[in-house]
Amino acid sequence: MKILVPVKRVVDYNVKVRVKPDQSGVDLANVKMSMNPFCEIAVEEAIRLKEKGLAEEIVAVSIGPAQAQETIRTALAMGADRGIHVTADAGVEPLGVAKILKAIAEEEKPELIILGKQAIDDDTNATGQMLAALLGWPQATFASKVEKEGDGLNVTREIDGGLQTIHVSLPAIVTTDLRLNEPRYASLPNIMKAKRKPIDAKTPEDYGVDVAPRLEVLKVAEPPKRQAGVKVESVADLVSKLKNAGVL
Amino acid sequence: MSVLVIAEHDNASLNDATRAAVTAAGQIGGDIHVLVAGKDAKAVAEAAAKLDGVKTVLHADSDALDKRLAEAMETLVLKIADKYDAILAPATTGGKNFMPRIAAKLDVAMISDITSVEAPDTFVRPIYAGNAMMTVKSKDAKKVITVRPTTFEKAGDGGSAAIETLDAPAPAASSKFVREELSKSDRPELAQAKIVISGGRGMGSGENFAIIEKVADKLGAAVGASRAAVDAGFVPNDYQVGQTGKVVAPELYIAVGISGAIQHLAGMKDSKVIVAINKDEEAPIFQVADYGLVADLFKAVPELEEELGKAGY
Ligand SMILES: Cc1cc2nc3c(=O)[nH]c(=O)nc-3n(C[C@H](O)[C@H](O)[C@H](O)COP(=O)(O)OP(=O)(O)OC[C@H]3O[C@@H](n4cnc5c(N)ncnc54)[C@H](O)[C@@H]3O)c2cc1C
Numbered sequence: 168m169k170i171l172v173p174v175k176r177v178v179d180y181n182v183k184v185r186v187k188p189d190q191s192g193v194d195l196a197n198v199k200m201s202m203n204p205f206c207e208i209a210v211e212e213a214i215r216l217k218e219k220g221l222a223e224e225i226v227a228v229s230i231g232p233a234q235a236q237e238t239i240r241t242a243l244a245m246g247a248d249r250g251i252h253v254t255a256d257a258g259v260e261p262l263g264v265a266k267i268l269k270a271i272a273e274e275e276k277p278e279l280i281i282l283g284k285q286a287i288d289d290d291t292n293a294t295g296q297m298l299a300a301l302l303g304w305p306q307a308t309f310a311s312k313v314e315k316e317g318d319g320l321n322v323t324r325e326i327d328g329g330l331q332t333i334h335v336s337l338p339a340i341v342t343t344d345l346r347l348n349e350p351r352y353a354s355l356p357n358i359m360k361a362k363r364k365p366i367d368a369k370t371p372e373d374y375g376v377d378v379a380p381r382l383e384v385l386k387v388a389e390p391p392k393r394q395a396g397v398k399v400e401s402v403a404d405l406v407s408k409l410k411n412a413g414v415l
Numbered sequence: 416m417s418v419l420v421i422a423e424h425d426n427a428s429l430n431d432a433t434r435a436a437v438t439a440a441g442q443i444g445g446d447i448h449v450l451v452a453g454k455d456a457k458a459v460a461e462a463a464a465k466l467d468g469v470k471t472v473l474h475a476d477s478d479a480l481d482k483r484l485a486e487a488m489e490t491l492v493l494k495i496a497d498k499y500d501a502i503l504a505p506a507t508t509g510g511k512n513f514m515p516r517i518a519a520k521l522d523v524a525m526i527s528d529i530t531s532v533e534a535p536d537t538f539v540r541p542i543y544a545g546n547a548m549m550t551v552k553s554k555d556a557k558k559v560i561t562v563r564p565t566t567f568e569k570a571g572d573g574g575s576a577a578i579e580t581l582d583a584p585a586p587a588a589s590s591k592f593v594r595e596e597l598s599k600s601d602r603p604e605l606a607q608a609k610i611v612i613s614g615g616r617g618m619g620s621g622e623n624f625a626i627i628e629k630v631a632d633k634l635g636a637a638v639g640a641s642r643a644a645v646d647a648g649f650v651p652n653d654y655q656v657g658q659t660g661k662v663v664a665p666e667l668y669i670a671v672g673i674s675g676a677i678q679h680l681a682g683m684k685d686s687k688v689i690v691a692i693n694k695d696e697e698a699p700i701f702q703v704a705d706y707g708l709v710a711d712l713f714k715a716v717p718e719l720e721e722e723l724g725k726a727g728y
Pocket of ligand 1: 180287345617618640641642643644655659660661671672673674676678692693695698710713
């Protein structure tokens with residue numbers, strides 16, 4: 168089985184982003200960038216399936232600016248076999264990304280595509296589901312466990328009420344939730360080895376995909392700020408303040 | 416113009432998140448139709464018919480729709496999508512699962528987790544864990560939207576819509592339900608509770624959550640948790656509050672042994688009053704707390720239970 172793992176370069180999860188004064192977006196100058204944490208979990212899951220002998224090859228794909236290559240290198244250093252970099256603006260919407268991935272899937276013919284459930288920059292939570300729709304494949308989103316079962320997969324999903332297990336036939340789309348696994352760190356020798364692994368360079372035009380945005384961003388604003396609160400001295404003090412505030 | 420709202424429910428009762436989506440639909444404008452897709456979900460369709468502002472309830476009932484798997488929902492909604500200018504669902508794990516699938520099939524953008532309707536084609540949604548609010552104008556003819564339930568009023572029960580039956584699709588061969596392990600609790604649902612008390616890594620173990628549960632039971636509160644507490648196995652996954660868990664906005668949120676990482680704040684900072692109990696006075700949670708108590712939680716939380724008892728709880 169071949170596994171495709173799309174990975175996104177995003178602001179590191181430790182960074183608290185700032186909105187630009189002109190409200191045109193968030194300030195990304197000199198901000199640390201990393202692989203989206205959910206994508207790391209996707210790469211890790213693919214590697215574990217390969218280590219179990221269930222997959223032969225892992226192809227990491229990233230759609231983004233030149234630096235997205237570094238994100239692909241990270242996936243290669245973790246254990247992916249080769250990469251595909253589709254050069255595009257950072258702002259390609261999930262629908263555009265899904266269309267490019269669909270074209271790549273038709274060329275590469277993977278049996279499984281594992282994506283992060285959401286990117287922590289735009290928080291849309293859509294690319295995997297959109298790709299599944301475009302390919303006409305089943306989807307198992309928000310996965311916390313993936314097991315081979317018969318000709319397909321049993322996937323346990325994190326849902327509002329608890330956990331749900333579904334069976335999907337292959338080929339399928341899986342999107343990862345936080346508790347699927349703990350991604351490994353790449354070792355230094357593997358980082359060196361990753362430098363020699365091949366990355367194909369492509370553009371959206373190569374796949375005949377129009378990535379023009381469908382959503383026009385009118386502004387990006389600061390969220391409402393909370394008033395600074397007070398420290399209370401004791402539990403009794405706390406209870407009386409909550410009573411005065413009318414919430415008890 | 417007409418708007419379709421896809422109801423969230425468990426086949427037995429209508430989830431309140433649906434009410435928020437109906438309110439958002441009303442702000443977009445036009446006739447509001449509600450789709451109830453489920454199995455033996457007649458009671459839900461009847462409840463939806465009572466929602467304020469709803470003109471028609473479409474009820475599709477079959478085995479294939481029991482768990483509302485994304486593939487079946489796609490087939491069902493695409494059959495009727497032509498008639499609508501906008502299709503909405505609450506941003507629950509259900510809506511998040513099937514709505515992008517429907518958007519892709521309609522070749523339109525997914526507009527996720529909106530917190531406000533500015534115009535029929537313009538919406539506000541949080542990005543970067545709620546550290547920025549983005550206003551977007553859709554260029555698509557049809558809008559596919561999920562609605563953040565906590566930021567819209569809940570539609571009331573003054574309506575009397577007609578209920579129409581829709582043909583249900585055949586089950587998808589590629590995907591089937593196997594089993595479910597749902598958390599059972601007599602406490603209110605996290606997303607809907609007026610008071611939430613959450614524990615973090617500082618709780619140290621699942622057993623220690625008992626001290627939080629006692630307070631919760633006194634207050635009729637729901638119990639939540641940080642990711643760290645869920646990852647450590649103290650409590651089940653559906654307790655997680657945050658950017659990638661549940662978003663809550665109760666009257667009162669009490670964070671116990673939670674440091675206040677941005678990912679956690681994303682899920683609770685719209686609460687009306689926030690209380691933090693943490694032994695580290697530098698913990699970032701104090702920056703959003705209305706009332707902060709610097710204390711060891713193992714002393715403070717039992718004391719809180721006692722004080723509440725004295726106060727008649
Ligand atoms: C992609 C991604 C998504 C994430 N999504 C979420 C999410 O949805 N929700 C979420 O919560 N997190 C999320 N996180 C994790 C987040 O970054 C933090 O790691 C997490 O919120 C920390 O949990 P915590 O505050 O319980 O633990 P810690 O940060 O370890 O804080 C524990 C706190 O307990 C206090 N404490 C310890 N002992 C005591 C005591 N005896 N008495 C009083 N106080 C005590 C400490 O002072 C400390 O402040 C996400 C992270 C990533 C990377």
